[in-house]
Amino acid sequence: MREAAFVKQNKDKWLRFENVLEGNQFDLSPDELSALYLEVTDHLSYAKTFYPKSKTTQYLNYLASQSHQKIYKTKRESSRRFITFFTEEFPVLMYKYQKQLLLSFATFLIFCIIGAYSAATDGAYVRSILGDGYVNMTLENIQNNDPMRVYKEMNEVEMFMGITVNNIRVALMAFILGILFSIGSLYMMMQNGVMLGSFQYFFYDKGLLWESVRTIWIHGTIEISVIIIAGAAGLVLGNGILFPGTYTRLESFKRSMKDGLKIVVSTIPFFIIAGFLEGFVTRHTEMPDWLAILIIGISLLLILFYYVVYPRIAYKKQLHRLNERTDHF
Numbered sequence: 295m296r297e298a299a300f301v302k303q304n305k306d307k308w309l310r311f312e313n314v315l316e317g318n319q320f321d322l323s324p325d326e327l328s329a330l331y332l333e334v335t336d337h338l339s340y341a342k343t344f345y346p347k348s349k350t351t352q353y354l355n356y357l358a359s360q361s362h363q364k365i366y367k368t369k370r371e372s373s374r375r376f377i378t379f380f381t382e383e384f385p386v387l388m389y390k391y392q393k394q395l396l397l398s399f400a401t402f403l404i405f406c407i408i409g410a411y412s413a414a415t416d417g418a419y420v421r422s423i424l425g426d427g428y429v430n431m432t433l434e435n436i437q438n439n440d441p442m443r444v445y446k447e448m449n450e451v452e453m454f455m456g457i458t459v460n461n462i463r464v465a466l467m468a469f470i471l472g473i474l475f476s477i478g479s480l481y482m483m484m485q486n487g488v489m490l491g492s493f494q495y496f497f498y499d500k501g502l503l504w505e506s507v508r509t510i511w512i513h514g515t516i517e518i519s520v521i522i523i524a525g526a527a528g529l530v531l532g533n534g535i536l537f538p539g540t541y542t543r544l545e546s547f548k549r550s551m552k553d554g555l556k557i558v559v560s561t562i563p564f565f566i567i568a569g570f571l572e573g574f575v576t577r578h579t580e581m582p583d584w585l586a587i588l589i590i591g592i593s594l595l596l597i598l599f600y601y602v603v604y605p606r607i608a609y610k611k612q613l614h615r616l617n618e619r620t621d622h623f
Contacts, residue, residue, distance in 0.1 A: 297345050304337055308357060315360050331361055336540075343545055384560050385608035387553060388601060391530050395601065398525035401480050402487040402518075409491025413499075423492045432496075441502050442509045446577045454573030461517055461565045465524035469558045472528025475536055479528025486521055508586040509579055513572035515593035520561040520568070523601060527557035564597070 295303075311330050338354040345351050388395075412419045421429050435443040448456075464482075471478025497506035534550020535543065575589065 389605035389609040394529040395526040405487030406491035409488035413492040413495035458569030468524040472531035476532025517568040527554040530554040
């Protein structure tokens with residue numbers, strides 16, 4: 295787009311935002327102000343890309359810097375950057391991508407049901423998905439009255455490290471494959487969903503559904519959840535390529551890559567928790583049911599709060615902060 299056309303298309307928004315900054319306009323709702331602020335910063339990025347030395351870029355940079363100083367002047371980030379990423383920056387970002395999270399979850403759930411149904415209607419299906427080695431080993435463990443023995447065979451520390459690294463690898467794959475126009479990430483959700491569905495049906499068929507649920511989901515609640523979240527990150531990446539909006543496809547790809555990577559980074563602490571649970575806790579199959587249920591329940595609430603509930607809270611706080619600042623303009 296020519297610079298003159300870019301300016302003509304957006305100058306009314308810039309002037310409106312400048313009036314807010316100078317205290318000449320107060321009729322904007324917090325939602326409108328937040329949208330306007332984000333749009334101006336997006337325009338600045340666009341201008342830096344295509345008109346790096348123009349007066350338009352200088353003007354937009356002035357607007358962005360002035361608004362940032364007024365909105366975030368009490369915010370100390372330098373020494374608390376790591377903490378504020380998880381408590382402020384990421385939750386607000388995640389609020390934007392709830393639809394991708396829902397799509398990732400829905401895909402996983404649908405194919406989980408398909409996997410269970412396929413296992414129920416085809417006796418050889420479980421072996422084709424889980425492999426003969428795993429099925430035979432589990433059958434042997436069932437015969438020896440210790441169906442969950444697989445979680446006790448490896449040293450705790452080795453298991454913790456191996457599982458954590460492997461889970462992070464799977465999450466990165468779910469994210470990176472989003473570059474295939476989101477299809478790759480959806481395929482990963484399909485693959486993992488089918489595997490889980492057939493896996494759980496296998497234990498149901500052996501009369502061990504509750505035994506498997508109370509044991510496996512001690513670590514699986516967080517592990518499966520963050521794989522789904524990594525799939526959502528892949529959808530963010532793929533959608534950035536498919537739907538660039540007002541940006542060039544390259545600029546949209548850069549932005550979606552950055553946002554998707556932030557989502558993946560947010561999952562790392564949870565993968566560490568899941569790895570710790572699988573390495574040190576899951577093996578204690580003798581624990582009472584109430585304790586297993588408590589761990590599973592806390593894990594589920596933690597995931598739902600941080601990725602669904604807290605982003606809404608953080609976004610509302612941001613709007614409130616913007617509203618407070620504009621009251622002083």
